[in-house]
Amino acid sequence: MIAIPRQKPRFRFAPSPNGALHLGHALSAILNHDIAKAAGGDFLLRIEDIDQARCTPDFEAGIFADLSWLGLSWEEPVRRQSDHVPAYQQALQALIGRGLVYPAFLTRGEVKAKVAAGEAEGRPWPRDPDGTALYPPDDRERSPRERQRLLDAGLKHAWRLDMEKAIAEIGQPLSWRESGDGETGDIPADPAAWGDVVLSRSDAPSSYHLSVVVDDATQGITHVVRGLDLFHATSIHRLLQTLLGLPEPLYHHHRLILGDDGRKLSKSLGDTGIAEWRRQGLSPMQLRRRVGL
Ligand code: GLU
Numbered sequence: 688m689i690a691i692p693r694q695k696p697r698f699r700f701a702p703s704p705n706g707a708l709h710l711g712h713a714l715s716a717i718l719n720h721d722i723a724k725a726a727g728g729d730f731l732l733r734i735e736d737i738d739q740a741r742c743t744p745d746f747e748a749g750i751f752a753d754l755s756w757l758g759l760s761w762e763e764p765v766r767r768q769s770d771h772v773p774a775y776q777q778a779l780q781a782l783i784g785r786g787l788v789y790p791a792f793l794t795r796g797e798v799k800a801k802v803a804a805g806e807a808e809g810r811p812w813p814r815d816p817d818g819t820a821l822y823p824p825d826d827r828e829r830s831p832r833e834r835q836r837l838l839d840a841g842l843k844h845a846w847r848l849d850m851e852k853a854i855a856e857i858g859q860p861l862s863w864r865e866s867g868d869g870e871t872g873d874i875p876a877d878p879a880a881w882g883d884v885v886l887s888r889s890d891a892p893s894s895y896h897l898s899v900v901v902d903d904a905t906q907g908i909t910h911v912v913r914g915l916d917l918f919h920a921t922s923i924h925r926l927l928q929t930l931l932g933l934p935e936p937l938y939h940h941h942r943l944i945l946g947d948d949g950r951k952l953s954k955s956l957g958d959t960g961i962a963e964w965r966r967q968g969l970s971p972m973q974l975r976r977r978v979g980l
Contacts, residue, residue: 696728
């Protein structure tokens with residue numbers, strides 16, 4: 688069960704309009720909505736469109752259509768991340784000012800080559816909980832002078848968190864309170880497992896991790912209910928919340944919906960898209976049953 692504190696509970700469903708919503712999104716949205724209503728709380732919808740290269744107005748329109756068809760309603764106005772870039776930039780600048788973030792110049796290809804070279808020499812490259820190779824140390828180890836030279840030369844760069852430095856600055860173990868379908872209770876955070884996470888890309892003004900913690904705090908979110916695929920990312924969120932002095936929500940990571948083939952659903956759908964259910968004349972009640980509600 689989710690513990691409801693005295694403060695008015697606020698829940699949010701935060702899809703990215705970079706694909707059509709599927710049954711897993713439906714479960715997430717309905718859970719957030721139903722628990723919020725049962726607790727006398729608010730249900731918010733947030734459009735996480737910070738990665739403008741992958742998000743489209745059509746997918747955004749699909750989100751509104753799908754959620755309305757499901758019979759959900761939410762607080763207005765809806766927060767759209769692309770309208771709040773200065774808020775994320777401000778948080779990033781604060782971390783840069785404290786020397787916790789560095790400019791990262793390696794291209795995707797250069798990172799790939801370094802990982803391949805390391806592994807060819809029989810050194811297994813460390814990987815994050817999602818299986819992605821950790822960012823090489825090259826940029827973190829540059830001298831301030833060299834960094835400035837590259838910045839002055841106008842080289843394209845991202846901004847990455849110096850994970851070791853950030854953890855040292857906090858100086859105490861972090862955890863979060865979890866009530867979901869996996870491990871529950873007080874969960875120790877392990878942000879180090881993610882290495883130097885990216886906080887802003889050369890082609891996007893903020894990363895998912897940075898904008899999600901800024902938004903959850905700005906919107907007064909008390910409960911984060913989302914899929915178990917984001918369970919381990921919570922370690923990064925707790926670290927950023929602590930660095931930025933933001934409040935800590937309660938977390939509930941729910942089970943994932945699998946396709947009929949037993950595989951995780953992706954945004955390239957087939958019959959697992961909410962819109963497809965609508966087109967086939969199925970009812971929201973039937974969809975609720977399919978996702979086990
Ligand atoms: N925007 C994320 C997604 O669509 C969800 C973020 C969250 O719930 O924290 O996967």
